[in-house]
Amino acid sequence: MYCGRIGAAAVQGTGRPTMEDTYSIDVASKGSDPSFFGVFDGHGGIAVAEMLKKEFWSTYKKCLSGSADVVKSTIAAYLEFDKLTLAQPKGLFGSLRERGIGGSRCGSTAATVVLLSLPDGTQKLVAANVGDARVVLSRDSKALQLSFDHKPNVEDERKRIEAKNPTPRKPLVVNIDGTWRVGGLLALSRAFGDAYLKDWSDGKVDGARGGFGLTAEPSVMVETLSNDDELIVLGTDGIFEKISNQEVVDICLSSRGTSSPEAIAKSLIQLAQQRGVTDDISVIVVFLRQEATS
Numbered sequence: 001m002y003c004g005r006i007g008a009a010a011v012q013g014t015g016r017p018t019m020e021d022t023y024s025i026d027v028a029s030k031g032s033d034p035s036f037f038g039v040f041d042g043h044g045g046i047a048v049a050e051m052l053k054k055e056f057w058s059t060y061k062k063c064l065s066g067s068a069d070v071v072k073s074t075i076a077a078y079l080e081f082d083k084l085t086l087a088q089p090k091g092l093f094g095s096l097r098e099r100g101i102g103g104s105r106c107g108s109t110a111a112t113v114v115l116l117s118l119p120d121g122t123q124k125l126v127a128a129n130v131g132d133a134r135v136v137l138s139r140d141s142k143a144l145q146l147s148f149d150h151k152p153n154v155e156d157e158r159k160r161i162e163a164k165n166p167t168p169r170k171p172l173v174v175n176i177d178g179t180w181r182v183g184g185l186l187a188l189s190r191a192f193g194d195a196y197l198k199d200w201s202d203g204k205v206d207g208a209r210g211g212f213g214l215t216a217e218p219s220v221m222v223e224t225l226s227n228d229d230e231l232i233v234l235g236t237d238g239i240f241e242k243i244s245n246q247e248v249v250d251i252c253l254s255s256r257g258t259s260s261p262e263a264i265a266k267s268l269i270q271l272a273q274q275r276g277v278t279d280d281i282s283v284i285v286v287f288l289r290q291e292a293t294s
Contacts, residue, residue, distance in 0.1 A: 006025060006027065007284070008282070008283065009268075010023060016279065020043060021236050021281060022042070023040065023284055024040070024053045025037055032117055034064065034117075035114070036115075037112065037232070037284050037286060038112040039234045040052045040110050040133070041109040041282070042107070044103065045102040048192050049108040060081075063080065074126055078218045079216060082193070084101070085100065085107075087101065102193070104194075104196040107192055108191060109132060111135050111236075113146075115225075124224060127221045128220045129150075129219055130216050130217070130219075133234070134240055138230040142249070143249040152188070153173065158173045161182060191214060229288050230253065232284075233249070233283065233284070233285055235281070237279065238281035239269065239281050242272050242275035242276060243275070269281045
């Protein structure tokens with residue numbers, strides 16, 4: 001699948017003690033192969049986000065190759081990989097340590113895009129996400145969000161979480177100092193990792209049931225690309241905290257003739273920080289049309 005120019009940038013937030021954002025890019029070497037882009041926003045440590053960066057595309061690609069249904073394959077890949085993030089530590093004393101890569105409170109959001117060239121000549125974009133990282137497509141200069149912000153206060157998400165609640169008189173989704181959180185702890189309703197809020201069943205005695213309704217099942221959207229589609233932006237939530245989807249698209253389009261995609265990604269981060277964002281930020285800018293190289 002041909003892509004035009006591609007650029008990315010990641011910056012540690014001024015209000016963060018460590019950098020927990022990262023990204024991954026794997027551009028196809030042959031036109032028939034898929035290309036992959038992903039941004040990952042870690043919390044409680046970088047371990048889950050780093051694992052996604054290094055290993056997720058391998059798992060995802062295998063799932064895609066085994067099925068013609070890209071939606072089912074994408075969901076299967078996310079859920080299969082999440083099981084790895086919840087694994088018990090290995091070694092002689094692994095069973096005595098808390099479950100989960102990086103610890104039971106380590107997790108990550110994800111937003112990914114796969115670009116596919118099909119035998120009939122059509123080109124497909126498969127966007128998926130868990131958490132509040134976003135995928136935005138520019139179609140005829142209009143921003144189209146291809147992801148869903150998984151927040152606990154979103155009504156469908158709240159209902160799904162509360163359906164798992166063993167004690168309905170005590171809600172699982174609560175407001176803490178103005179932020180809605182699952183169990184009063186996590187400001188996301190879907191994420192990789194976070195074993196302390198997850199169900200699992202792998203034959204071990206500490207298998208959990210009920211949990212807090214947290215899941216890594218992604219929202220998935222599939223689009224057939226055309227000449228009206230100009231670019232894709234993937235970003236962790238920090239970039240969209242102070243910049244709207246349309247403004248992101250407008251900045252990218254207005255700068256494409258004079259700046260590299262990497263420079264554009266950096267300018268988006270700088271603008272977010274100028275407007276007061278203190279979070280870590282990762283951004284990938286992908287121009288789809290060859291004429292965007294002018």
